[in-house]
Amino acid sequence: MKKMTKFWNAVKIPLLAILCSLVVGGVIIAVTGSNPFKAYYALLQGSGLSPKSSYASYKSMLTDFMSYVNYFTPMIFAALAVAVALRAGLFNIGVSGQMLAAGFTASIIVGYSSLNAVLAKPLVVIIGLIVGGLVGALIGFLKYRFNINEVVSSIMLNYTFQYVISFFINTFFVDPVSRQSKEISASSRLTLMDTMVGNLKMDIPLGIILALLTVVAVWFLLEKTKLGYELKAVGYSRSAAKYAGIKVGRSMVLSMMISGALAGLAGVTYYLGYVGSIQPKVLISTGFDAIAVSLLGNNNPFGIVFSTMLITLISKGSTYMKSAAGVDAEIASVITGIILLFSACNAYIKWKMERGRREKTNKTKEDK
């Protein structure tokens, strides 16, 4: 019972924020001349959460849902990456760059090799962890050793990766038809693409299993372990953490390393899972959106799962929403923005609610 109220207290405010934004978004949709309920329902349909009226051959609600899962898996990792760094008071704005570095490295080492799946897939994950972790650690190290603000170094590295990797792709790995890097081998891909299951052809994202395990692991790490306690202490007060004997520099580097490694996983599940190749000179927005997703999820790993599912639901379903309800995809991004806007006001809503409650209890006291 106590657990329930605790849970309810944690979620009621985000829920309220989401509700408000759906209402506002609905008004916008109505103003543009479409039916908001139909539009929202289409979002669910497009993400495989409710049935469509007709399906292509070999497709069903399940395949849509799998495709949705495939789509949001990288975001879970990316948001976790942001959350872990934030715990230690660091702001990892370089998630996209770390994703790219990890995805590219894994692509050229494993993706273009002829390794069999049993070797290739774990190797991809390991490379993602290592490359992302190294980049993160570098950012942490620059901060710790040279006092270089992590925001600046992340941004500089973002650009650097973007250009350098674009150079290599265009020079060595380009596919002239798609004009992006050659598609990686099926055996190295973390999503089993177009797999026949019964009468269905679906994309089975292996990454989601890893993602859910990681969510639990990160939660455990942050909330239950010595390391989590140390990161939190460093995040709140570097001086007090130092006084307590915590190695502040080491903690910062470590948290950025973990954050980077998670970003690396996001990278491999995106580039070697969801899409299978890399667009040169494009830094995907996942890393930036992840900041908002993480905060919407209250920086809590389980909260992140839900905020990820919500935010990606809107972008994933937007194609079908356009098709079925005629609402432009741009409106979908505006709604996403509004949801984030409202949830940014979490603290305020909470404060208002608490004040309201206090005034009520005061009143009842007086009545007595």
Next chain:
Amino acid sequence: MDIVIIDGLSFALPLFIMAIGGIYCEKSGVTMLAVEGLQGFGAFIGAFVAVAIAGNFSGDSPVPFYIAMIMAAVGGSIFALIHALLCLKFKANQVISGVVVNILAMALTAYLTKLLNRVVFGATSDKFVLTVSSRITIPGISKIPVLGAVFTNLYPFELVIVAVAFIAWFVMYKTRFGMHLRACGDNPHAVDAAGRQVGQIRLAAIMICGALSGLGGICFAYSISANFSSSIYVGYGYLAIAALIFGNWRILPTLGACLLFGFARSGGYRLVQVLQMPSSYQDLVMILPYVLTLLLLVFFSKQNGAPRALGVIYDKGAR
């Protein structure tokens, strides 16, 4: 060589004015990651107005250009109100607010550009085509070797930016408002106790940031491609933030950082041409400004520090 200076300046100065906007905001204690969004939205408004009024002026008239600059500043500061509302009124996390403003600006400008093109101009296009701005060469000084290039082929906006930057510096360091603003970033309680409204000062700072970012945005729109589309402003906002942090939240060093970006960039282009590298090497040279920045920071960053109250939500009762 000249071309390096000319192009470098025309890139560095808009970046600089945006960075000054960021300095205003952060010096007042409000984290500003939304420069990009403000830049984009401001430029969007400016470009829209420029196209809308262009018909009333002769084709070569510079008036729409100046009106566009003013409207870009207005547009930027209005959009900045979202950040202000979230950060000041709703006490939102300033980082998330900044990111949200960026996301929102991206979505809105992309959508509205097409919508306005369709509804207002009856055209189908995802961009506003602007008239290119004329360029000025100052007679006399432009003849000086090397240095003369600074005064050659200037965009008029470069002069505007220099003037605005000077005013911004003056206001920040010489006036009462500037003094209160900087104090807000160090200890807002002191400002409150001194009888000034922290909220109002921060609101002003955020709106100034919006105005300057919008101004920088329209200048970029003019200098890079003489048109506005939602894709032209991606990334420069974060670069401006990097520059201001590199410049340790001070105006002059930030100018240095922006010039470094500008010259490294135009120098990189020049290098490709001089060394006759194949076009694919362009991408490799483009990393020059970023790598240089990192290297320089390694040497010059030890003493840097953000304003003390940066990002801390002001609560007058806090202990």
Next chain:
Amino acid sequence: MSEYIVEMKHITKRFPGIVANDDVTIQIKKGEIFALLGENGAGKSTLMSMLFGMYEPDEGEIYIRGEKVKLESPNHATKLNIGMVHQHFKLVSNYTIAENIVMGMEPVKKVLGCIPVVDMKKANQDIRELSEKYGLAVNPTDVISDINVSTQQRVEILKMLYREAEILIFDEPTAVLTPQEIDFLLDIIKSLRDDGKTIILITHKLEEIKRIADRCAILNRGRLMDVMDVATTSTKVMANKMVGREVNFETEKEPAKPGKTILDIQHLNVYNKQDFQVVKDVSLEVHSGEIVAIAGVAGNGQVEIADAIAGLIPARSGKILLNGRDITDLSIRERTTEGISYIPEDRQNYGLVMDFTLSENLALRNYYKEPFCHKGVLDQKIFEDNSEKLIEKYDIRSGQGSKTVVRSMSGGNQQKAIIAREVEQDSSLMIFVQPTRGLDIGAIENIHKQIIAERDKGKAILLISLELDEIMNCADTIAVIYNGSIQKIAKASELTTNEVGEFMMGVKNKEKEA
């Protein structure tokens, strides 16, 4: 107009889990020094914060000069000529003294006949004159981050005077000052009163109240206990009213029985961040069962000695031995486990993680050890138990017990939390820096008893304090520091308060040289 310049009627203020002020009514006459006395967390700061517009009362009314006011912000209070020197100063650290003082009311000159700019030259001049007028010497162009606390406090006072405040609130102004500085400050307060200003003084030091206050209100757990005339009330009565029991002013203790050497500092030299030598060739021994106190005026290197022992700043040269082991190059963590407890001077920045809960803070030294942590995994239950135990044992008061976020606790209770944690470490060496700063007399008595009890258990104790009384009361051996070097080490019994004071000021030493 009523007889009272300030009236606070039936004020109630609640915070989550606690009633900080409960139906408090005080009335203050124009031109008097009105003292507020109460235990830590009694609600003194809260009450005054409401008078200064930082909080709004949940219930009750405030009248200034007979008029009912709703104080919404410090700004508003300033307009009503109310000024406040806070327990924690409100200064802009990268501004000069003059800039801080004139802020909000800057003198302005016009350049080019029309553009208004701040006239810093005039401001500097004004401040110089103001500081001379009130005898509060400051250099207007010094930057706040470079000056010591007592000067900072003078700046705060000048700020009020510059604004021509008539109602001056001082929240524990003497907590950070040396005896000489305190004398000086009290004189100033008196002369301000003689100038016709009204003064409200929060302090834990009864003799100060006795010396200058006209009336004194006593708060206990948020409730107003009594308001009395200082002239006709003895300090003993005040103390009893406040704590609710007899208070013992003199600390009783057995003579020390020093044992083996625990801490041995040899030729220690320490430089600060600006590469300025702050500790010069200091050698010092502390034995088990002994309290060694370092006496000195603030900023003479005593805190750096403590920091160097604890490992927060590096020793440039010299050696620090603990139980015979050289710890000079060990990490902070290694030193702690070797047996050092440390109550640091700056409790908000070092002693506590302000946004952690009380239970997390009380485990700050032990969280990584059994039983708190088993193979890297924390045991929440142990955290709770530990915290319940210490809260009970050390009477730490807060709104929500173990779950209270430390930031919301009163200054005194924050200090108690640190002391509880550090004393429970059971270390062979305990370093106390200003352990009773900001504490009420009841709490001070308790802590002094504890320090002595620890000594009697055979602990070596290094006590660093700016309060001579505390040093004379507790120390077995006194080392006096001046300008980074030890001037004198002697048995406490062999030194008089006066002598120590002279060594502290560097006077005695100079005579010797002459």
Next chain:
Amino acid sequence: DTNAESSAAATTTAAATESGSEEPGLKIAIVSSPSGVDDGSFNQDNYNGVLKFIEENPNATVTPIREETGDSAAAVQAVADVVADYDVIVCCGFQFAGIGNLAQENPDTKFILIDSWPTIDGTEVTADQVIDNVYAAYYAEQESGFYAGMAAALSTTTGKVAVVNGIAYPSNVNYQYGFECGVKYVNGTEGMNVEVVELPSYAGTDVTGANVGGNYVGNFSDEATGKVLGNALIAEGVDILFVAAGGSGNGVFTAAKEADGVKVIGCDVDQYDDGANGDSNIVLTSGLKVMHDTVYNVLNEVKDGSFKGANVTLTAADDATGFVSEEGRCQLTAEAIEKINAAQALLKEGKIVPAANFNGVTPETFTW
């Protein structure tokens, strides 16, 4: 909206409206890259074909769908999301080449793939590997380039012209080669000596790794570099620039606008509106791929049941390449227009075969 009218269309109008009012019309979706169908450019041209069809068949409906990332896998996913709901899906551009497998699985839906041939399992089809429900069209870019080259050579006053491209993919090399051939043709037939300026530092490397010369920005979306390259060419004395560089081309346009007396030639669609520069306009003409006709024609085939899958390369003989010669949309002299029209007739007859990336002819070996 310029080339949209054709006499062939007018004759079918009556028939179309008649049958249209009885049976339910075609459900058409048009899927485009991030810039959307109202980009005033490539996508728009395709869309115009659909609109024209709908105008004549009011029962038909069209839903424009925008894929937000531009990634090739995401593009295919967007098509997959809606494939069940439409009779015809128009796919604008090479990003959608990956629909091959999807099309095979959904034989009831017709696909029109513009400017690309489909891939099956990641490999591009050969001309005879026709997917029954996919009509895929490449265009003979070298022909459009050829008209542009002629226009440039006939209009230059400095005797120096240049072509700017994005990346040396076959389509871009085709444009480049065609342009060079056009200049060579004018030099030969008119006895002129117009020089095609190439900056060695921007030489392109084609998909086989061969150096093809030309001026390549190295990117399709880098306006800044486009401007630098444009300026560099103008500094060499070039006064006519043929711009086939996607978004990077905008930068070249700006460079031309800022310079005095420099004109550009647009590509793919009529870019006259982009050339507005105050009272003047810098667009000389544009080399066209007449995509709207392709879309329109194929839609009509779908309607009347004559649709057949095909992999084609459309040429002048199909009226699929051209240049802008309408009064008010170009600034060519009447004389120049006449000469180019004459050459166009020869191209249709196959008497002139401009060089293309892989047709065995190079600008050096090109003769007529």
